[in-house]
Amino acid sequence: MKKYAADLHIHTCLSPCSDNDMTPANILNMAKLAGLDMVGITDHNSAENIKAFLEAAHDYDILVIPGMEVNTREEVHVLCYFQDMDGIMEWQEVIYKHLPPIKNNKDIFGDQLVVDFMGGVIREEERFLLSAVDLSFDEIVKQVTNLGGICIPSHIDRPHNSLIYNLGLIPEDAGICAVEISKNTLYEEVIKEIPVLKEFTVIQSSDAHSLGEILDRRTYFLLEDLTFKEFTLALKRIKGRKVILEI
Amino acid sequence: MTLKLGQIVDNLGLKVVTGTDLLDREVQGGYTSDLLSWVMAHAKEGCLWITVQNHQNIVAVASLLGLAGIIVAEGVEVEEKTREKGEKEKVCILTTEKSAYEISGLLYQMGLGK
DSSP: OEEEEEEEEEOOTTSTTSOTTOOHHHHHHHHHHTTOSEEEEEEETOOTTHHHHHHHGGGSSOEEEEEEEEEOTTOOEEEEEOSSHHHHHHHHHHHHHTSOOOBOOHHHHOOOEEEOTTOOEEEEOOBOTTSOOSSOHHHHHHHHHHTTOEEEESOTTSSSSOHHHHHSSOOTTSOOOEEEEOTTSOHHHHHHHOGGGGGSEEEEOOOBSSGGGSOOSOEEEEESSSSHHHHHHHHTTOTTOEEEEOO | OOEEHHHHHHHHTOEEEEOGGGTTOEEOEEEEOSOHHHHHHHOOTTEEEEESOOSTHHHHHHHHHTOSEEEEOTTOOOOHHHHHHHHHHTOOEEEOSSOHHHHHHHHHHTTTTO
C-alpha cells in the first residue's frame, strides 16, 4: 500500500466567504506545490463548481473528490463526499430543496462565482449559500450514505458550527466513522479535550478560503490505489486502509 | 422556589410529548439555550430547559445533567428518534407554540428562578 497526502476541505470562489481567485487551476497548482495527491472540493451547500474541477483535474496527478460542506438545521457543518458528478448532483438537488429561498447580498457576504475549468466566470449563484438547510444532522448523514457518499463532521474542535459544540456529543448510531479537526490545532490537544475522538478516524484539513491556506502534507491515506472507494475504506479503517496524521 | 412539572404544563398549556408519568417531578429553575455543549457546561440539575433544538442529543444532555425536563419551543416538532429516546431515558419532553423568549419569561413570572 502507498501513502497519499490529502487536503479534503477546500472552498472555491463559489463560497461567498472565499477569495475570487479560488479557481480550479489556482487550487490544483497550489495543491501540486503542496505535494498533495488528493483534494476535497467542498463549497457551502452547493456543488456548482465540481464539474469544472473534475475537468481541470485531467491535467494533474491529483484525485479531486466531489464534496460539499452542508450547514445542518442545528448549524453544524458537515462535509459530504461522493464518488462522481452523478452522486454529488443528486445530493445538490436534495440540498437546494431544503435551502431557504434567500438571495445573496454580495456586498455583505461576497461573490458566489460559478466558473468553467479555465476559471472563467459562467455566472453568479443567486441563492445565498451560507444558510442552514432544513434537514437535521442525522437525516443528512443517512441520506448521503444512501446515495453512496460519506460524511465527515467539519472542524469538530471549533467553538462554532461544529458537531461537538452545537450538539454536545457525537450522536449515537448516526453512522459517523471519521471527524475533521481544524488546521491550527494538534491531534493530541483535541484528544485531551474530547477523548471520545480516539474511537474515530481523525483527518486534518485546511478549510481553505484562500490559496495560501491550502495545507501541506499532513493527512495521509494509506491505500492500495488512489480511488474514492479506497478513500472510504481508509475512513472506515477496513482491510488495512487507514488515515495517518503527521506534522 | 420549586414547582411541579405538572403545574407548569397546566399553567402554560404545554403539550406533553414524553413522560406523562413524570409530571410530579420538581423543577428547581429554568435554563434557555440552543447550544448543547453550552447547556452541558452551564445548566444545573433539576432545571427545566427551553430550546428550539429537536435533535436526539437533547435527551442525552437532559439525562446526563438530571434536568427536570425539556420544553421544545416555537412550534418545533419533536423528531421521532428524539421522542423514542425520551421515552427510553425517562426524560419529559414538552412542546409549545410560544417563543423561547416568551416561555422563559412566563416561567420566571411563575416564580421559577427567583
